[in-house]
Amino acid sequence: MRNWLIILGFTLMPGLSMAQENSVKLDSVKIDHDDKPSLQRGAKLFVNYCLSCHSAAYMRYNRMAKDLDIPKRLVEQYMMFTADKIGGLMKSNMPPEEAKRAFGTVPPDLTLIARSRTPEWIYTYLRSFYRDKTSPSGWNNIVFPQVAMPFILYRLQGVQSAVFDKDKTTGARRFDKFELIQKGTMTPQEYAVAMRDLTNYLAYMAEPAKIVRHHIGRYAMVFLGLLLVLVVLLKHEYWRDVK
Amino acid sequence: MSGLLDWFDARFPLRKVAHEHALSYYSPKNFNAWYYFGSLAILVLFMQIVTGIFLTMHYKPDSQLAFASVEYIMRDVPWGWLIRYLHSTGASLMFVIIYLHMFRSLMYGSFHRPRELLWIIGSIIFVALMAEAFMGYLLPWGNMSYWGAQVIISLFTAIPYVGDALAQWIRGDFVIGDATLNRFFAFHVVLVPMLLLLLVFLHMVALHKVGSNNPEGIEIKLHRDENGIPLDGIPFHPYYTVKDLVGVVLFTFVYLGIVFFVPDMGGWFLEPDNFQVANTFHTPPDIKPLWYFTPFYSILRAVTYPLFGVAAKFWGVLSMGMSIGMIFLLPWLDRSPVRSILYKSPIFTWALGIFVVTFIMLGYLGGKNPSHTDLLFFTNVVWSQIGYFLYFGFFLLMPVYSKLGIVKTVGTRVQSK
Numbered sequence: 001m002r003n004w005l006i007i008l009g010f011t012l013m014p015g016l017s018m019a020q021e022n023s024v025k026l027d028s029v030k031i032d033h034d035d036k037p038s039l040q041r042g043a044k045l046f047v048n049y050c051l052s053c054h055s056a057a058y059m060r061y062n063r064m065a066k067d068l069d070i071p072k073r074l075v076e077q078y079m080m081f082t083a084d085k086i087g088g089l090m091k092s093n094m095p096p097e098e099a100k101r102a103f104g105t106v107p108p109d110l111t112l113i114a115r116s117r118t119p120e121w122i123y124t125y126l127r128s129f130y131r132d133k134t135s136p137s138g139w140n141n142i143v144f145p146q147v148a149m150p151f152i153l154y155r156l157q158g159v160q161s162a163v164f165d166k167d168k169t170t171g172a173r174r175f176d177k178f179e180l181i182q183k184g185t186m187t188p189q190e191y192a193v194a195m196r197d198l199t200n201y202l203a204y205m206a207e208p209a210k211i212v213r214h215h216i217g218r219y220a221m222v223f224l225g226l227l228l229v230l231v232v233l234l235k236h237e238y239w240r241d242v243k
Numbered sequence: 244m245s246g247l248l249d250w251f252d253a254r255f256p257l258r259k260v261a262h263e264h265a266l267s268y269y270s271p272k273n274f275n276a277w278y279y280f281g282s283l284a285i286l287v288l289f290m291q292i293v294t295g296i297f298l299t300m301h302y303k304p305d306s307q308l309a310f311a312s313v314e315y316i317m318r319d320v321p322w323g324w325l326i327r328y329l330h331s332t333g334a335s336l337m338f339v340i341i342y343l344h345m346f347r348s349l350m351y352g353s354f355h356r357p358r359e360l361l362w363i364i365g366s367i368i369f370v371a372l373m374a375e376a377f378m379g380y381l382l383p384w385g386n387m388s389y390w391g392a393q394v395i396i397s398l399f400t401a402i403p404y405v406g407d408a409l410a411q412w413i414r415g416d417f418v419i420g421d422a423t424l425n426r427f428f429a430f431h432v433v434l435v436p437m438l439l440l441l442l443v444f445l446h447m448v449a450l451h452k453v454g455s456n457n458p459e460g461i462e463i464k465l466h467r468d469e470n471g472i473p474l475d476g477i478p479f480h481p482y483y484t485v486k487d488l489v490g491v492v493l494f495t496f497v498y499l500g501i502v503f504f505v506p507d508m509g510g511w512f513l514e515p516d517n518f519q520v521a522n523t524f525h526t527p528p529d530i531k532p533l534w535y536f537t538p539f540y541s542i543l544r545a546v547t548y549p550l551f552g553v554a555a556k557f558w559g560v561l562s563m564g565m566s567i568g569m570i571f572l573l574p575w576l577d578r579s580p581v582r583s584i585l586y587k588s589p590i591f592t593w594a595l596g597i598f599v600v601t602f603i604m605l606g607y608l609g610g611k612n613p614s615h616t617d618l619l620f621f622t623n624v625v626w627s628q629i630g631y632f633l634y635f636g637f638f639l640l641m642p643v644y645s646k647l648g649i650v651k652t653v654g655t656r657v658q659s660k
């Protein structure tokens with residue numbers, strides 16, 4: 001029995017999740033790759049806003065169409081701004097040299113951003129832009145201070161300003177809350193839902209195989225369960241004469 | 244059928260080998276679950292080779308193409324994601340299995356005379372596996388691949404006089420680059436796997452010469468019946484082949500469970516930083532090796548004092564090398580008259596328990612920032628220094644404490660199946 005506890009300890013050890021070292025508290029977000037309407041809305045936001053400057057250079061339009069149940073005709077008509085063929089990769093609208101001139105840096109490829117940053121980070125980041133007259137773009141972000149990206153979704157969310165207060169013990173400047181100083185086309189609730197959709201889409205895009213892997217995984221576990229019964233019975237049958 | 248076998252037997256020792264290594268190879272009847280890990284290691288080695296062959300069909304060992312080719316495997320190659328996850332998960336699970344396999348030997352004294360050479364070959368396999376894993380980790384050309392390799396290879400610069408030239412020789416360039424990636428690919432897919440197969444073969448030959456130890460540490464060959472068959476032995480086939488099948492299915496639950504549901508294992512098997520392409524200008528905030536190297540990495544970072552006018556880094560590298568070297572010496576460090584922990588004095592049990600806690604603690608600290616305080620009272624570097632002394636204490640004091648205390652009397656026959 002004690003041996004088994006030790007085995008269990010060893011196998012669970014890697015399961016402890018990595019501690020989040022970021023000092024900003026990240027908001028949780030529901031990622032659901034079976035929620036097709038959410039993924040479709042997220043894809044629409046993604047191709048209309050993000051792909052203008054960012055690329056998703058490992059993702060193909062037809063893969064998105066197939067996985068998200070979007071008819072190819074609609075993708076070709078309304079979503080493909082950067083490729084001639086539906087089997088093409090999601091390249092950026094903006095050449096890298098031009099982007100560098102405009103922002104001082106080339107916007108990162110977003111294909112895998114949900115895996116390198118986590119969905120929680122993206123969801124919080126997209127809702128944490130605020131007006132900052134001291135920064136070159138006029139925008140700043142609580143999650144990613146001094147980010148080069150201007151807040152292109154401000155028409156949707158509106159314009160926020162950040163309110164800071166002082167930490168009582170250390171006296172350091174600490175973020176308190178956002179205030180909406182100019183309304184957008186969406187209410188805060190609508191904007192939060194839209195950003196959840198976009199995050200959900202980015203999480204899907206980072207690993208399209210996730211849909212099928214969960215699906216097959218269940219069958220694999222059931223199969224192994226049945227196989228386990230058989231091999232245990234087989235072992236007992238063979239071992240009956242061992243005293 | 245027997246005619247065909249006769250034809251083969253006249254030309255190849257088919258029946259002889261089958262008898263010597265399976266049908267009439269007698270294993271102790273009292274193996275417990277700890278004895279699954281040997282056959283499981285062979286299973287995972289087989290899986291790594293098969294999945295590795297399929298990965299090389301689509302992977303491109305070129306610093307401009309490598310990262311994209313891995314994503315191509317993940318997205319465009321039919322079942323590519325499955326092959327890749329089986330390989331990446333297999334790598335981590337190989338170390339889980341090997342660590343448990345080694346711990347089994349520590350508990351039951353399986354390295355005692357006459358199994359010293361068996362243990363030495365096993366230790367060489369462990370070192371070869373570390374080389375295999377380290378070089379394989381560079382191949383996806385993610386940012387952690389790049390910076391991890393950068394840090395580890397730059398360790399060689401700590402060696403006085405020849406260090407810089409040596410590091411450059413290993414990289415094949417002044418920095419990690421295409422030359423490094425290509426040679427690591429060659430070593431990872433050809434040289435080290437061939438060495439591993441040879442070493443595993445030798446490990447098996449040595450094992451079958453001396454026979455398996457067992458949880459009680461009793462030599463079953465000393466008590467035989469009138470036909471010369473060990474009284475407590477049972478033929479490996481079919482008894483242990485069917486029993487190991489249970490281990491295989493139980494292990495496959497864990498293996499496929501991870502592959503299908505948590506292939507990143509919360510960042511422990513696939514690190515978030517490695518989903519960004521290698522970037523020479525952007526260092527990840529915390530460069531750390533994968534979890535199976537972190538205990539040794541902690542020992543490296545625990546040394547912070549320069550000695551005899553030589554930088555601390557050199558002594559750290561030396562300590563790390565010695566911490567792995569200690570494993571080889573075990574057969575000569577353990578002076579206990581009995582093998583198994585079931586008969587050893589409680590002093591040894593305590594030492595082994597403390598060692599396990601130390602090893603896990605060092606592993607935890609190796610993934611953390613040394614100046615932070617993640618455990619009680621002290622910063623991580625202080626804890627890793629405590630772990631350093633406990634780790635080496637376990638080995639270097641073993642000749643003393645393994646002789647202390649009262650051992651139980653070992654019987655002549657194993658107690659149960």
